[in-house]
Amino acid sequence: MRILVLFSLIFFCFNCSTEPKSSTVEPKEISTLAQWLAIDFKDRPPLEETPFADTPLSKAEANRAMEELIDDYQKTFDASYGNQWTRRVLELGNLQMPFYYKRFGTPPSDGSALYISLHGGGGTTADVNDQQYNNQKNLYDQTMLGLEGIYLATRAPTNTWNMWHQDHIDDFLDLLISMAVAREGVNPNKVYLLGYSAGGDGVYQLAPRMADRWAAAAMMAGHPNDASPLGLKNTAFALHMGALDSSYDRNLKAQEWKNILEQLQSNAPGSYIHDVQIHEGLGHWMNLQDAVALPWMSNYSRNNLPENVVWKQDDRHHSRFYWLGVPKDQAQTGGEIKATFSRDTNTVNIISNYSSTLFIYLNDAMLDLDQPVSIQYQGNEIAKKVFDRTNSALYNSLHERGDIGLMYAVKINLNQNSSIVD
Numbered sequence: 541m542r543i544l545v546l547f548s549l550i551f552f553c554f555n556c557s558t559e560p561k562s563s564t565v566e567p568k569e570i571s572t573l574a575q576w577l578a579i580d581f582k583d584r585p586p587l588e589e590t591p592f593a594d595t596p597l598s599k600a601e602a603n604r605a606m607e608e609l610i611d612d613y614q615k616t617f618d619a620s621y622g623n624q625w626t627r628r629v630l631e632l633g634n635l636q637m638p639f640y641y642k643r644f645g646t647p648p649s650d651g652s653a654l655y656i657s658l659h660g661g662g663g664t665t666a667d668v669n670d671q672q673y674n675n676q677k678n679l680y681d682q683t684m685l686g687l688e689g690i691y692l693a694t695r696a697p698t699n700t701w702n703m704w705h706q707d708h709i710d711d712f713l714d715l716l717i718s719m720a721v722a723r724e725g726v727n728p729n730k731v732y733l734l735g736y737s738a739g740g741d742g743v744y745q746l747a748p749r750m751a752d753r754w755a756a757a758a759m760m761a762g763h764p765n766d767a768s769p770l771g772l773k774n775t776a777f778a779l780h781m782g783a784l785d786s787s788y789d790r791n792l793k794a795q796e797w798k799n800i801l802e803q804l805q806s807n808a809p810g811s812y813i814h815d816v817q818i819h820e821g822l823g824h825w826m827n828l829q830d831a832v833a834l835p836w837m838s839n840y841s842r843n844n845l846p847e848n849v850v851w852k853q854d855d856r857h858h859s860r861f862y863w864l865g866v867p868k869d870q871a872q873t874g875g876e877i878k879a880t881f882s883r884d885t886n887t888v889n890i891i892s893n894y895s896s897t898l899f900i901y902l903n904d905a906m907l908d909l910d911q912p913v914s915i916q917y918q919g920n921e922i923a924k925k926v927f928d929r930t931n932s933a934l935y936n937s938l939h940e941r942g943d944i945g946l947m948y949a950v951k952i953n954l955n956q957n958s959s960i961v962d
Contacts, residue, residue: 566585567585567589567590567591570585570590570591570592571591571592572592573592573605573608573609573931574608576590576592577608577609577612581612581615581616587931587932587935588932592931593930593931593932594928594930594931594932595930595931596928596929596930597928597929597930597931597949598929599904599909599910599929601929602904602929602934602949605931605934606934606944606947606949609931609934609935609938610938610944613938613939613942614722617718617722618722621715621719622723624719625719625722625723628640630712630715630716630719632708632711632712632715633708635697635698635708635712636697637694637695637696637697637712637716638673638694638695639692639693639694639695639716640677640692640693640694641690641691641692641693641720641724642677642681642684642690642691643689643690643724644684644685644687644688644689644690644691645687645688645689646688647688647725648688650727651721651725651726651727651728651730652688652689652690652724652725652726652727652730653687653688653689653690653726653727653730653731653732653755653838654689654690654692654717654720654724654726654730654731654732655680655684655689655690655691655692655732655734655834655837656692656694656713656716656717656731656732656733656734657676657679657680657691657692657693657694657734657735657739658676658693658694658696658704658733658734658735658736658738658739658740658742658743659672659673659675659676659693659694659695659696659735659736659738659739660672660676660735660736660737660738660739660740660761661673661696661699661703661737661738662699662700662701662702662703662737662738662741663699663700663701663703664699665699666699669695669696669699669703670695672737672738673693673694673695673696676693676736676739677693679693679736679828680828680831680834682828682831683828683831683832683834683835684834686835687834687835687838688838689730689732689838690720690724690726692716692720694712694716697709697712701738702741702765703738703742704735704738704739704741704742704743704745704746705741705742705744705745705746705765705856707856709742709746710746710749710750710856710858713733713746713750713753714753714941714942717731717753718942718943728753728842728943728945729755729841729842729844729945730755730841730842731753731754731755731842732754732755732756732757732758732834732837732838733746733747733750733754733756733757733758734757734758734759734760734833734834734837735758735759735760735762736760736761736762736830737760737761737762737824738762739760739762740759740760740761740762740763741762741763741764741765742762743757743758743759743760743762744759744762744763744764744765744767745764745765745767745854745856747759747771747772747775747777748767748768748769748770748771748772748775748852748854749771749854749856749858750858751771751772751773751774751775751861752842752844752860752861752862752946753842754775754842755775755776755837755840755841755842756775756776756777756778756836756837756839756840757772757775757776757777757778757837758777758778758779758780758830758833758834758836758837759777759778759779759780760780760781760826760830760833761780761781761782761785761790761824761825761826761830762790763788763789763790763793764793764797766855767854768852768854769797769800769801769804769812770804770850770852770876771850771851771852771861772801772812772814773804773808773811773812773846773848773849773850774811774843774846774848774849774862775842776813776814776815776836776837776839776840777801777812777813777814777815778814778815778816778817778833778836778837779794779797779798779801779814779815779816779817780816780817780819780826780829780830780833781794781816781817781818781819781826782818782819782822782823782824782825782826783818783819783820783821783822784821784822784823785822785823785824787824790824791818794816794818795818797816798814798816798818801814801816802814808848811848813840815833815836817829817830817832842945844862844943844945844946845862845863845903845905845906845945846862847880847881847882847883848878848879848880849861849862849863849864849877849878849879849880850876850877850878851864851876851877851878851879852874852875852876853871853872853873853874853875853876854873855873857871857873858871859871859940860940860941860946861877862946863881863900863901863902863906863946863948864877864879864898864899864900864901865898865899865900865901866895866897866898866899867895867897867899870895870896870897871895872894872895875894875895876892876894877890877892877893877894877895877898878890878891878892878893879891879893879900881902881906881907883906883907883908885914886907886908886911886912886913886914887913887914887915887916888900888902888907888913888914888915888916889916889917889918889919890915890916890917890918890954890957891918892918893917893954893957896955896956897953897954897955898953898954898957899951899952899953899954900915900951900952900954901933901937901948901950901951901952902927902948902949902950902952903947903948903949903950904949909926909927909929909949909950910926911926912924912925912926913925913926913927915952915954915960917954917957917958922954922957922958922959922960923959923960927950927952928950929949929950930949930950930951932951933948933949933950933951934947934948934949936951937951
């Protein structure tokens with residue numbers, strides 16, 4: 541299955557509606573996924589109204605459906621956003637995010653790396669932030685000469701102190717990654733985030749809350765504010781700080797994070813991989829000693845299906861994280877969910893969960909879906925059965941995230957940590 545291997549065929553359409561307009565074709569007349577996909581996107585009836593939406597699929601049938609759905613998604617993506625990539629300006633609502641990029645090295649067969657770089661500045665004039673953006677464009681050119689990948693600097697859509705961790709930033713970055721995958725052959729398992737000063741503030745926040753997007757992240761000279769590192773369990777994290785950078789206690793906060801990450805890693809060996817460097821004798825400007833973070837990050841690839849997940853909900857709520865999900869109206873700031881799955885025992889175990897409804901997403905790369913899967917809460921079995929692969933699970937998980945690495949054939953609804961709702 542070429543599409544299951546080539547990540548360059550993954551596409552994401554953030555603003556595209558996943559609820560198409562009504563069609564003149566009656567759903568009962570549409571008997572296959574191929575027939576439904578042959579209808580113009582804007583004229584299709586909702587997938588859930590078709591007779592095949594929740595028909596159980598075999599593994600082979602699910603693979604074929606996945607291929608068809610990704611091919612279809614590709615067709616809608618470039619028509620919607622291709623001109624924005626060409627103009628180097630992303631648009632969401634009334635906000636714009638200009639960007640600059642440069643390719644280094646020769647792309648490997650599995651796709652290019654992508655380094656997204658966030659500039660400093662913050663709550664100041666547009667001219668100052670423009671200057672910081674222009675400086676960020678070529679800040680790490682010498683380092684990138686020894687690496688393969690696309691270095692991409694973005695201009696913040698606003699000029700506020702929290703410009704890199706406002707709610708819209710997550711949406712812009714999702715769109716940016718997907719466009720880079722579509723247009724430049726980026727491998728979504730090799731996407732890295734870095735930022736300096738105010739950009740570092742953003743990395744502190746964005747790295748944990750969007751951890752399922754990153755292979756690794758690097759924070760330079762920023763402040764964490766209210767961020768938590770718990771979501772970084774499966775994402776490598778570098779932190780660089782001048783020892784004399786005392787404004788807003790940046791240096792003290794960096795030491796705090798170093799201590800926390802060391803403790804987290806000690807408690808869970810093999811996870812919370814990190815590299816924290818406090819540069820002696822240096823202040824806010826580190827004379828590019830922080831540039832070593834880029835080659836350090838390049839050693840890591842995203843683990844898109846981690847067997848052990850810790851999801852701490854930020855005040856910018858997300859409804860999906862790796863293979864877990866919650867209804868949007870049940871997301872709670874500070875809420876924590878911990879879960880594991882085991883290929884050896886074909887088991888999913890929810891260790892802790894605050895939401896009355898928890899979505900568990902599964903695919904054939906995680907467990908043997910042809911055999912009964914045991915769903916447990918704190919080790920106590922709630923259900924053990926063969927769960928159906930369906931077109932609706934594949935379609936919705938793709939449209940929610942636009943990433944084949946986060947596309948699932950099964951969606952399970954866990955109610956009150958005690959029962960499975962079909």
